Amino acid sequence: MSSHGHIVPRVWSLSPREIAADGTRRIGELGSLYRLGIIVAAVLAVVGIVSLIAGPLLQGYSDRAVWTYVTAVFFFLMSTVAAAPCLSVGLRLARGHWRRPVNRVAEIWAAALIVPAILFFVLQGTHPSSMDRSSLWMGWPGAPWLWSSIMMISLVACGYAFLYISARPDFAILRDQVDPNPKGFFARMAGDWRGTIKQWAVHDRGLSYIGVFYLMLFVGTMTVISSDFIIGMVPGYHSSIFPVYWVVTSFQAGIALTIVTSAILRKFGGAEKYLELDQFWGLSKMLLAFGLLWFYFWWSEFIITWYSRMPYEVNFLRFFFFDTYLWLFVIVIGFCFLAPLLGLMWNFVRRSYNGPTVVAVLVLLGIMADRIRLASIGSTVEDIYAPYFLEVPSTHYPGVFDVLLTVGFIGAAVGIVLVAMRFIAVPSIWEVTSGLWLRKMRKFKKAEVIVIGKPE
Amino acid sequence: MAFREVLGVYKDLDTAVAATDAFADAGFTREDFDVLTNAPYPEGAFGEDPGRHRLFMFPLIGAASGFAVGLLITAGTQLAYPLVTYGMPLLSIPPMIVIMYEGTMLGALIFTVLGVLFESRLPRLRLGVYDKRITYGSIGILARVPADRIDDAEKALRSVEHENIVSENDNGDVISENEYEPRGAQA
Numbered sequence: 001m002s003s004h005g006h007i008v009p010r011v012w013s014l015s016p017r018e019i020a021a022d023g024t025r026r027i028g029e030l031g032s033l034y035r036l037g038i039i040v041a042a043v044l045a046v047v048g049i050v051s052l053i054a055g056p057l058l059q060g061y062s063d064r065a066v067w068t069y070v071t072a073v074f075f076f077l078m079s080t081v082a083a084a085p086c087l088s089v090g091l092r093l094a095r096g097h098w099r100r101p102v103n104r105v106a107e108i109w110a111a112a113l114i115v116p117a118i119l120f121f122v123l124q125g126t127h128p129s130s131m132d133r134s135s136l137w138m139g140w141p142g143a144p145w146l147w148s149s150i151m152m153i154s155l156v157a158c159g160y161a162f163l164y165i166s167a168r169p170d171f172a173i174l175r176d177q178v179d180p181n182p183k184g185f186f187a188r189m190a191g192d193w194r195g196t197i198k199q200w201a202v203h204d205r206g207l208s209y210i211g212v213f214y215l216m217l218f219v220g221t222m223t224v225i226s227s228d229f230i231i232g233m234v235p236g237y238h239s240s241i242f243p244v245y246w247v248v249t250s251f252q253a254g255i256a257l258t259i260v261t262s263a264i265l266r267k268f269g270g271a272e273k274y275l276e277l278d279q280f281w282g283l284s285k286m287l288l289a290f291g292l293l294w295f296y297f298w299w300s301e302f303i304i305t306w307y308s309r310m311p312y313e314v315n316f317l318r319f320f321f322f323d324t325y326l327w328l329f330v331i332v333i334g335f336c337f338l339a340p341l342l343g344l345m346w347n348f349v350r351r352s353y354n355g356p357t358v359v360a361v362l363v364l365l366g367i368m369a370d371r372i373r374l375a376s377i378g379s380t381v382e383d384i385y386a387p388y389f390l391e392v393p394s395t396h397y398p399g400v401f402d403v404l405l406t407v408g409f410i411g412a413a414v415g416i417v418l419v420a421m422r423f424i425a426v427p428s429i430w431e432v433t434s435g436l437w438l439r440k441m442r443k444f445k446k447a448e449v450i451v452i453g454k455p456e
Numbered sequence: 457m458a459f460r461e462v463l464g465v466y467k468d469l470d471t472a473v474a475a476t477d478a479f480a481d482a483g484f485t486r487e488d489f490d491v492l493t494n495a496p497y498p499e500g501a502f503g504e505d506p507g508r509h510r511l512f513m514f515p516l517i518g519a520a521s522g523f524a525v526g527l528l529i530t531a532g533t534q535l536a537y538p539l540v541t542y543g544m545p546l547l548s549i550p551p552m553i554v555i556m557y558e559g560t561m562l563g564a565l566i567f568t569v570l571g572v573l574f575e576s577r578l579p580r581l582r583l584g585v586y587d588k589r590i591t592y593g594s595i596g597i598l599a600r601v602p603a604d605r606i607d608d609a610e611k612a613l614r615s616v617e618h619e620n621i622v623s624e625n626d627n628g629d630v631i632s633e634n635e636y637e638p639r640g641a642q643a
Contacts (some may be wrong), residue, residue, distance in 0.1 A: 198507030
């Protein structure tokens, strides 16, 4: 440790050969715990699919309330699995060094985008036409099904393209060092990658472009989802702040998911040399900032409704916060705002492994509670064509199938990421290696400091 | 003019840069060689020719095409079937923006992916002159020179301590001086 308190990560003292050897070893040596994780995730996925069929699908689309927890798990996966790659995009654009081992941890979740995509298409049956009701689409032909589907397909395709382009140099390393079969998986995925100057230049630009498109598509898709599934389903609810709240809290969940994944990889994935205090410290600062943003956007929306206090707005407040879903809201404000604020305001908590991890777990639980609350709000209003929100529905409680399908589809997403880790190095080999020659420890009088090269 | 390739593989940055110096001393220019690495180095570290590309054109063209299609679908249909409602303007711009945004993003995305493939000259059927040591951290200096100067290029690459020299013969067969055993998953 240097004298001013910064932690010097061990990874920067490794050689390119050691990093390549370690990366190929991590791919090849996925142990018994990994296999157990795959089996548990597969069982959960089957349970989720069976619960979806036996529960909501057999009951049909006539009662939207039946689909509440399918919507909730879809919301949760969009706010975590789909949001995590945005963190990778943002960190890449900022061009920091500490983020190099973190990027792949965040973007590997793009592999699981297929799960919320499937749920999205299953849920399309719950949407009536946008004709004659309040909607973002204003009765546009084919809305909301066609246009929101195009948005979702674009996001998922962009996510997979982003992950593939990022992982391609690592596929080449695995092609050459692990699987010599010219028709094997790694050879097919790497293609003719040789690592020429031009290939790296195109790779760098391409990754930036696709990443930015992913970010833009994510914001657009989440705006459409918040409008289609929540705002458009509650009569008289015309909030321009809610989509922003929805996107910002999803970013918060994406950061939390990355911290939890990093902690698990440190403990069980052999990545302790890469994911050190530097990474947890950086991520925890972002989690704290987004905890404060959570409150800002929630308050901005709440105070206007609370102050104007029209009768239907009083019903909003009762339905959203103070009556029907009071306890869920208490969990949300406690875990998404108070936990990051009171926990991560202390530097010794931020600069630790356990502190950010515990807060991140609480944030994920808070986001889950928030998405259940919002899915229940969007799914249980009976007359969505009414001009005002005059009748507050009662609390919607989950049944057995609801619990099983929620756990099952989260397990399916985790299982897909576990399978992806069998083929994609986490953390990235090439990205960690490329940071080696830009960062050195140097003596500065009696202190030891980190000297960082900035070639761009 | 026929060109041929020869690859020198070096253990570290210092020997690789020394090889590019020897290459320049032999009368070659920076356009005559490429550098193969398993991670990107700062631009110009080897005194190499920067990898010029036109990738930025692809998302621009794609976005413009997607925007045009979105505009055609939205404005075109409303103008083709003009239904004036309560005297409001014929073109309903707010929902048009959403669909034009989708078209723009989709077009930019598709063209960018195609651009990455095109600019990387993909797909190629074979790696050509290549050495698997490169993805294990070694650095390759790939000379691509007129066939009558291939011996000079190989001599320059050999003049520095190297791990391997890979070349191609007149039939296009790749010849490696030292075969490499992949490290495998246990590396």
